[in-house]
Each structure stands twice: as C-alpha cells, then as structure tokens.
Amino acid sequence: MNIEKAWDILKNEGFKKTDKREQILNIFSETEKYITAKDILNVMKKEHPGMSYDTIYRNLSTFVDLGILEETELTGEKHFRMQCEADHHHHHFICMSCGNIKEIPFCPMEVLQNAIPGYEIENHKFEIYGNCPSCH
Amino acid sequence: MNIEKAWDILKNEGFKKTDKREQILNIFSETEKYITAKDILNVMKKEHPGMSYDTIYRNLSTFVDLGILEETELTGEKHFRMQCEADHHHHHFICMSCGNIKEIPFCPMEVLQNAIPGYEIENHKFEIYGNCPSCH
DNA sequence: TTTGTAAATCGTAATCATTCTTAATTAGAA
DNA sequence: TTCTAATTAAGAATGATTACGATTTACAAA
Numbered sequence: 120m121n122i123e124k125a126w127d128i129l130k131n132e133g134f135k136k137t138d139k140r141e142q143i144l145n146i147f148s149e150t151e152k153y154i155t156a157k158d159i160l161n162v163m164k165k166e167h168p169g170m171s172y173d174t175i176y177r178n179l180s181t182f183v184d185l186g187i188l189e190e191t192e193l194t195g196e197k198h199f200r201m202q203c204e205a206d207h208h209h210h211h212f213i214c215m216s217c218g219n220i221k222e223i224p225f226c227p228m229e230v231l232q233n234a235i236p237g238y239e240i241e242n243h244k245f246e247i248y249g250n251c252p253s254c255h
Numbered sequence: 256m257n258i259e260k261a262w263d264i265l266k267n268e269g270f271k272k273t274d275k276r277e278q279i280l281n282i283f284s285e286t287e288k289y290i291t292a293k294d295i296l297n298v299m300k301k302e303h304p305g306m307s308y309d310t311i312y313r314n315l316s317t318f319v320d321l322g323i324l325e326e327t328e329l330t331g332e333k334h335f336r337m338q339c340e341a342d343h344h345h346h347h348f349i350c351m352s353c354g355n356i357k358e359i360p361f362c363p364m365e366v367l368q369n370a371i372p373g374y375e376i377e378n379h380k381f382e383i384y385g386n387c388p389s390c391h
Numbered sequence: 392t393t394t395g396t397a398a399a400t401c402g403t404a405a406t407c408a409t410t411c412t413t414a415a416t417t418a419g420a421a
Numbered sequence: 422t423t424c425t426a427a428t429t430a431a432g433a434a435t436g437a438t439t440a441c442g443a444t445t446t447a448c449a450a451a
Contacts, residue, residue, distance in 0.1 A: 131426085132426095133427090135417085135418050135419070135426090135427060135428070136418075136419085137413080137427090137428065137429085139419080139428085139429075142429095144381060149365075155408090156408080157408085161259065167272065169429095169430060169431075170429095170430085171429065171430050171431065171432085172408090172409075173409090173410075173411090173412095173423085173429075173430075173432095174429055174430075177395070177408065177410090177428085177429090178428095189321055192328045192331075195328075195333075195407090195408085195438085196407090196408070196439095197408085197409085202443080208414070209401080212371055212376075215377065220353045221374065223367070223370065223371065225363070225366065225367065225370065227361070227363035227366070227381060228383075230361065230363070230366065231359070231383075233363065234359065234361065235348060235357065235359065235383075237387075237388035237390045238348055238357065238383075238385060238386070238387055238388060239350065239385045239386040239387075240348075240383055240384075240385040241385040241386070242384040242385065243381075243382065243383045244380055244381065244382050244384075245363060245379075245380065245381045246378055246380050247364075247367075247371075247374075247376055247378075247379045247401090248376075248378040248379065248380075249374060249376040249377040249378065250374070250375040250377070251373075251374055251375075252373035252374060253344055255375045262433090263421095269398090270398085270404095271397095271399070271400095271446080271447050271448075272447075272448095273398090273399065273400080273446075273447075275399080275400075276399090281427085291437090292437080292438080293436095293437085305400095305401065305402075306400095306401085307400065307401050307402065307403085307439080308437090308438075308439090309400075309401075309402085309438095309439075309441090310399075310400055310401075311401090311440070312437095312438060313399085313439090327398085331408090331436095332437070333436085333437085348400060
C-alpha cells in the first residue's frame with residue numbers, strides 16, 4: 120500500500136483530503152513497524168500542538184475499515200501499520216525489541232482447509248514474536 | 256488442568272489457599288469458555304458483595320504466570336480459561352457467538368521450523384474465529 | 392491452641408487507552 | 422464565493438486494568 124493508492128480509496132469512498140490524514144499516512148509510509156495512536160500523536164503534536172486523540176483514532180479506524188491499515192493487538196494496545204500489498208495473503212514475525220516485522224510467506228489456514236467441517240471460519244490470527252537477527 | 260493440579264502448583268510455589276482463589280478456580284473448572292475479569296466478578300459478588308477487582312486481576316495474573324490459566328485478547332478485553340492438559344501443544348477455534356472453543360490439533364510452527372533462520376522465536380499466536388456449528 | 396508474620400484481600404483512587412459530545416472549522420462541490 | 426456535509430478541537434466520559442494504604446487471614450512455629 121502506498122499513499123497514492125490510499126488516497127484513491129479514500130476519494131472513491133467520499134472521504135475528504137485533509138492535512139491531518141495526509142500527515143498520518145506519511146507517518147505510516149515511512150516505517151515498516153506497527154505503531155500506536157500515541158506514537159502518531161507524539162509526531163503530530165510538534166506541528167499541530169492542539170492535535171486531538173479523537174482525530175487520530177477516528178482516522179485509524181477509517182483506514183482499517185478501508186483496508187489501508189492493518190491492526191494488531193500488542194501488549195494491550197492497538198498497533199497499526201500500512202497494509203501490505205495484497206498480492207498474496209501472509210503473516211508476520213514481529214520483533215519485540217525493535218518492532219520491525221518480517222513477512223512470513225505462509226498461512227496455516229491453507230493446511231486447515233477442511234479440518235473443522237461445520238465450523239464457519241470468519242477470521243484468523245497468526246503471529247510470531249521474538250527477536251530479529253539485529254536484536255539478539 | 257484440574258483444580259487439584261492447580262492447588263499443587265500454587266502450594267509448591269508458596270501461595271496460600273484462600274476461599275477467593277478456590278472460587279475463581281471453581282468458576283474456571285465449570286466452563287470451557289474464555290471469560291473476563293468482569294464475568295468472574297459478576298459471579299463472585301453474589302457471595303462476596305465487597306469483592307475487589309484487585310483480588311481478581313491479581314489472581315488471574317498469578318494463575319497465568321503459573322501456567323494454570325491461559326490468556327487471550329478478544330475485542331480489547333483479556334479473556335482467560337483453564338490451561339489445557341499439556342499432553343500436546345495445540346490451538347483453538349473460538350466461537351464469537353457463544354464463546355465455546357474447539358481444539359485445533361495442529362500448530363503452524365511445526366511447518367515453520369527453519370523457515371526464518373536468524374530469528375529468535377519466543378512466542379506465537381494462532382487462533383481461528385467464527386461461528387461453531389450450533390451458532391450459524 | 393495461641394501467636395507472629397508474611398501474604399492476601401478490601402476499598403478506593405489512579406492510570407491508561409479509547410470513545411463520545413458539542414461547537415467550531417474546513418474541504419470540496421455547486 | 423457560498424453552501425453543506427465532513428472533519429476537527431477540546432475536553433469530558435467510559436471501561437478495563439493497576440496501584441496503594443489499611444485491614445484481615447492463612448498457616449507455620451512455639
């Protein structure tokens with residue numbers, strides 16, 4: 120996902136182009152890591168001291184709904200990152216020290232196609248946590 | 256995990272046998288579902304109106320540390336259930352309607368043994384969400 | 392059985408992330 | 422430029438979780 124594509128989606132869905140959204144998208148485009156609402160506020164309040172959490176949370180939520188961002192829960196906080204290009208579904212290794220992620224080109228659901236007949240699968244989560252090569 | 260085994264662990268680690276702990280363990284032994292701190296309070300305050308959240312959270316945390324309970328994050332709240340008997344590592348299908356769980360006798364890490372050399376794996380999460388046969 | 396003491400609990404306040412509310416501002420269409 | 426719905430600011434409210442001082446309790450040792 121890049122910024123242009125994000126704006127296409129937003130425009131298509133009738134959302135307006137605001138400088139707050141622009142800045143939020145810029146922040147995400149500059150990192151691979153999962154970051155929190157607070158991380159974003161900390162960056163944005165330098166330029167916009169009166170920045171509101173509401174604006175951040177509302178936009179994060181919008182972006183997740185539109186598939187621009189992906190969301191995960193790390194140690195009790197929501198973390199977000201730019202949605203990967205969706206050429207193939209995959210999962211992530213997440214470094215607990217530096218926050219960097221590595222793509223795992225494998226989905227366990229492939230193996231489980233018909234393992235639980237009668238169960239309607241709506242979602243799944245598969246994440247691996249640890250330390251990346253530079254962090255141990 | 257059954258209650259006797261839980262008490263063995265607690266006693267071994269020097270924890271005392273209290274009626275609050277007993278009641279918490281009883282609640283868990285009577286359900287397969289993941290339940291929240293509030294669920295527990297709601298049951299316990301019938302008998303102990305002055306029940307403190309502190310007591311519940313402290314004990315839940317202790318029980319998780321000792322491997323008596325397992326913990327997961329569902330819709331922003333911590334949920335707990337009795338730790339499965341550890342004869343084999345496995346994962347869960349979790350029904351989002353009724354909360355019942357189904358064991359998935361498969362761990363994706365088996366397949367990924369050497370897929371990411373250099374990465375130190377400390378933990379992983381694999382959960383499947385949806386509706387069980389009785390709920391759709 | 393009584394007593395000493397660390398552990399556990401109570402009651403409540405504090406904290407943290409997140410959501411809500413209302414009024415003011417702004418982007419983009421007409 | 423004007424209009425209108427979308428967006429934002431500011432701060433209060435909420436809900437889960439943790440922290441803390443005072444009190445009570447389990448249990449081991451006398």
